[in-house]
Amino acid sequence: MTSVQSLSSPARLASPEEGISTDELALAARNHGLPLEALRYDLTPPGLHYLLIHYDIPFATDAEWMVTVTGSVARSLTLDMAAIRELPRRTVAVTMECAGNGRARLHPRPVSQPWMVEAVGTANWTGTPLAGVLEAAGVTPDAVEVVFTGADHGVERGVEQDYQRSLSLTDAMADDVLLCYEMNGEPLLPQHGFPLRLIVPGWYGMAHVKWLRDITVVDTPFQGFQQVTAYRLRQEPDEVGEPVTRIFPRALLVPPGFPDFMSRRRFARPGPIMIEGRAWSGWGPVVSVEVSADGGATWAPATIDAHSDAAADGAADPVRRWAWQRWTFLWDATPGAHELCARATDGTGRVQPLDDRWNRGGFANNAVQRVPVTVE
Template sequence: MIVHEVEPYNAESPPEALVGQITPLDTFYGRNHAPIPQVDAESWRLQVDGLVDRPLELSMDELRHRYPERSVVATMQCAGNRRAELMEVCDIPGQVPWGPGAISTARWIGVSLADVLAEVGVRPEAAHISFTGADVSDQAEPPQPFGGSIPIPKATSSEVLLAWAMNGEALPAAHGAPLRVVVPGWIGARSVKWLSRITAQAEPSDNYFQTEYSILPPEADPHTAKRGEGITLGPVAIHCAILEPGKDARLPSGPTEVAGFAFAGDDRTVERVDVSADHGNTWTHAHLEPPENPWTWQHWHATLTLPSGETELIARAWDSTAAVQPESLATVWNPRGYANNAAAHLHVTCRS
């Protein structure tokens, strides 16, 4: 793991862990805003309340046996993925300098959030489902548990899970045990870990982290920005990364395999990846692996003939709505460093 902070633990997956469809548990990225809480699974209870007809309190045993077990393979990505590249445009103080590895994919097992909501009977005036975790962060003033919300249409989609396992093993404490939310296609911050409460409400969550995860205008001061000033983040934006060759690699000139992944976010899919070795004057269409479902990344590879000397590789992805990655990092820079989906650039040196 590439560890950025020990407490709270923030670490990204190394490039070699991202080449497979499923990311091993020991190299799955971790993003936290507080120390990892130790939750006793025996005494743990999930509260389901708010604008519902029949509030519930569920133990883990009740959750497991009350609803059908479901699974989904889904890619999870931190909203700050690739922030380090934005920091090269202009510094972003106080933020984790994520490379391209704040993203991983797992097979999640649990129950459908929609099944739980159907039992409690969400009232018509409810428009959002909010989640509260057990991790208390002092980034908020005063400190508060991490939380956030998603709109009802997403919350009642079949892919959204309350998960207790990943990759066939019990959910590790580092990834939210005993229970976490998994919101496929959306930023990782909405997949609240160490889940303790689900609330149906008319408005989005008023949790600090609901609006902290937003894109502010370039001129804004994130320390004085008012609630609602930014664009609150939800679905992931189309982007890709180059995994092979590695950063600043020294290679022989001639035919060279270039490979990476692309992720469209929400329920979109990646339709094309273009790769260039001549500053975008010409492009090669990469071979693109099909997704297991709309909520997973897609790996790609292409063979380019690289000239002797310094070369900058560029990769860009297109999604099923025909959206394409912007070419310049400067166009997506923002003072919190979120949602960097500029085209991927990689510098290499080739020798004859």
């Protein structure tokens, strides 16, 4: 066994009374979520969008970056950033969420990046459709998947690797899948994949490979670590498991009133309070948001706004169907202790559960948010 293997631990579950470990804390200090009051912004300001970096942020320059297209193609391609920017340009507003969002609420807790509910953000992503690049390379008839390799390098559960994920050829050829070089009208920030990343609207974050340096069309299903070991829904460690793919519906609200510093517990004054939030699903449009002020015992419908037409950065007519929708609910806050909840349902009938959805990786836990508020 090499020291890489001996010093890189296998996946584990926390014991029942085990607090958050120093390792989990170190990840939480690097990566970060959206402060919930920033749900107010249609497009998440720079630095408030959630961030999950598997290894290190690679150092990169725009001038020297190259991406290759190889494998089951008629013509291998090597493209620099100037060449990519000359290709047809498309802007898509996308709500992106980490597959592990909600993990730290689970019992037992899978030990990994410990998200509560805040691993989300929305941006206008600009790039060129991947389909056009694959068409230029000439995908051959034996192709079944496309593998995307990033420049971030590390070890995970004993496996040294560059970050890699695949999509089926059908998913890869979808209209809104982009080779992306701008976020909200600016070059990508280093932590968001500068100078080039993949954007796969509707999918959890693991699919949107950052620091993209190679696209390989393959004739057998990809068996890489992030595809078949991580990012699987499993109850037992030896299951093959179901792949994590699209984002399950979720609604989050801006916690009303004001917080206690340490507990983030909320206090509000009595009277009418306009509760606002956002809701999204990667499976289909959100068709209803309901709000409860009694911890989920009773529910009332919220009002969902239409998608805003204007992009904050002036991009002409971005595709909006993958972005969250704003909703509001007028709450008559009466003195006492309350627990606010919001619940989204999408057009495919998927709805948020009241209780946590457990699996060994802590993925796709879209249980309803619970916000205790004391009114006095």
